[in-house]
Amino acid sequence: MKIYKFLIIFTVVFAFSSFSEKDYAQVKNAKPNIVIIYLDDLGYGDLSCYGSLGLNTPNIDKIANGGLRFTNAYASSSTCTPSRYALLTGSYPWRNKDAKILPGTAPLLISAEQQTLPKMLKSQGYTTGIVGKWHLGLGNGEIDWNQHISPGPNEVGFDFSYIMAATQDRVPTVYIKNGDVVGLGKNDPIQVNYNKNFAGEPTGKDNPELTRMKWHHGHNNSIINEIPRIGYVKGGKSANWQDTTMSDHFLNEAENYIKNNKVKPFFLYYAMQQPHVPRTPNPRFVGKSGLGPRGDVILEADWTIGELMKTLTNEDVLDNTLVIFSSDNGPVLNDGYDDEAVEKLGVHKPAGVLKGGKYSLYEGGVRIPFMIYWKNKVKHGVSDALVCQLDLLNSLAQLTGASQINTDSNNLLEAILGKSDEGRNALVIEANTKTALRKGDWLMIPPYAGPAILEPVQIEVGNSPDYQLFNLKTDLGQYQNLAKSNPEKLKEMISTYETLRGKKNKN
Structure with a gap:
């Protein structure tokens, strides 16, 4: 009997000890990894899978062709901060009077008491991370950028955060990792103000000779990397990002997050900066679209997404990863800089057949590209179901076994997986x-x-x-x-x- 028990124990121990990392990941990943790829100001007509007349986006098209593409999908709002608020909280942004386009110094918009998508997924055993644009406020009011910044993404459910505070056209122009500014020198502290410039600091309005990108409206304050921004900043030069390498930089962080967290279910909110202004494509993509910088950064984003999908494949996690692709609102051409977005448009229509664009209540402002990919789990094809990004909270709660949350979010899991044509009744x-x-x-x-x-x-x-x-x-x-x-x-x-x-x- 003792020998028999020993053999059983030895067999079990040997079986587990001989597991490869891939085998271990498959055992742990009973629930799918979840990746949300979220672009900034990308229009309904900007992708070839949605009938683009001027741009070819093969890597994004692969997500659509291998999964489910929606024609009736909506952001909650036609501007960025409200849409991101709805995505993460499942709540209509108009219920929160502060859910407007925020300056880089705004306090955190999401309260500590609110349920959020990353909090819900953490409760179901997920590791949670955000890489890219945040734009939901930081801190409780006055921010000392030279100290640890809290609350922020880490306090509303993210285990890991590597972000820009607001947008690429707003100060501060720094990366923030888990609440700390990256690369900040102790002898050159950073100061930020949205109301008044610092003495002696040049601006786009007063010193146009120092800029390589000309402002058109509203972007004429502090100059960083020869680009005038919204807001004023002094110091912190060692921490300034390089605009032309931002896409590669965020991609590297997203890929490392996947590699470091692949042995258990993970959630990645990959909030890309393209094609929001200032449009600063890597030199590899300059001139590739024929539509000027706006078209170039969309091609850059498409390539970047292709690289992310390759990483999911190479790390043996793509087959068990639910990929959600979308945009925060509709398109805009001249949004503050003279970058030839209008002059070089040609036959391309960023909103497609839709009326309006960013800032608009018409369809071009809120109807957005939306597609779901999950190998062998999501029906291939096109869906006309009416869905909204705020529905992801309760739909993913259903998918991962969490309780439904009392918000404006509808449980549309069957529609999102392509098992039903029934979406929302009203929005x-x-x-x-x-x-x-x-x-x-x-x-x-x-x-x-x-x-x-x-x-x-x-x-x-x-x-x-x-x-x-x-x-x-x-x-x-x-x-x-x-x-x-x-x-x-x-x-x-x-x-x-x-x-x-x-x-x-x-x-």
Whole structure:
């Protein structure tokens, strides 16, 4: 009997000791790894898999062709901070009065009490990481960039964070790793101010001769790497990023995160900076698109995503990785710099057939590229299901075995995996705190004061003194306002809208 027990123990121990790292990873990864690839200002028509007329994006197309591409997917908002807030919290951003485009010195927008996507996944045994753009605020108010910065991503559910504080066109122009500025010299402390310049520091407005990229509107403060930015900064020169290597830099961090965490389920939120301004492609991609820097950085992003997918393959984790690709809002051409985005556009249409773009309540502002890849688990093809990024929270909770969370997030796991064509019934979309309703095939925009076109960027934003009602099934370009000719449908839409908002609209 003793010999028999010894043989059993020896056999079990030998079996486990002979496991390769790959075998161990397969045992541990009963749940899929989850990677969200999130681009910045990428439009519905910017990808060849969505019918782009001027750009070829083969690596992103592979995700679409090997998985499920959505035609009716939405960001919650037509600007970045609100959309990112919704993605991570599953809550409508218009419920939070502070969920607007934030300066680089804004306090953390997500409260410590809120449930978040990374918190939920941590509860299910995931390691969680963010690499790239954050733009959800840091700290509790005044930030000393020379000390450890808290709270931030690590306090709302991320085990690992390697970020820029806000956007590439805003100061501070530094990388922050787990709350600490990377490469900051003790003898050259950094100071940041969004209201007043520091004495003796040059600006894009006063010193255009020091710039290689000319500002068009709103980007004429401190000059870093010969590029004028939003906000003022002094010191911290050793920590400044190099704009042309930013994509490679973030890619390296994302790849290292995958390699270091592949033996257990991991979540990676890979928030890329392209094609947001300033568009600074690596020299490898300059001139490759024929559309100027905006087109070049989209090709750069496509190559970068191809490299990330290769890393998932080479590390033997792609087969058990759910990849989600999307953008935070619609496209914009001239968003502050004279970079020939308008002049070199040619036949390319960044929003495709959609009306409007970034900052807009029209479809071009909020309908975005969205695709899901998971080998042998996601149905290949195209889905018309109505889905929103804020639905990822409860959909992934269902996937990973977590309890449903009481937020605005719907559990649409069946639609996301391609097992159902049923998506949301209704969705409240937002642009600069103004909201509208998408329900079924219809979109209703309440009356709003203000200019119809946002002059600096030349985008139709949806303001009108009258109600607007569109049937998106027959009029995707939103050419015909049916509010007056279809009063019963308008009445129905207004009733649903007021119920979801909890109050009547205020102009």
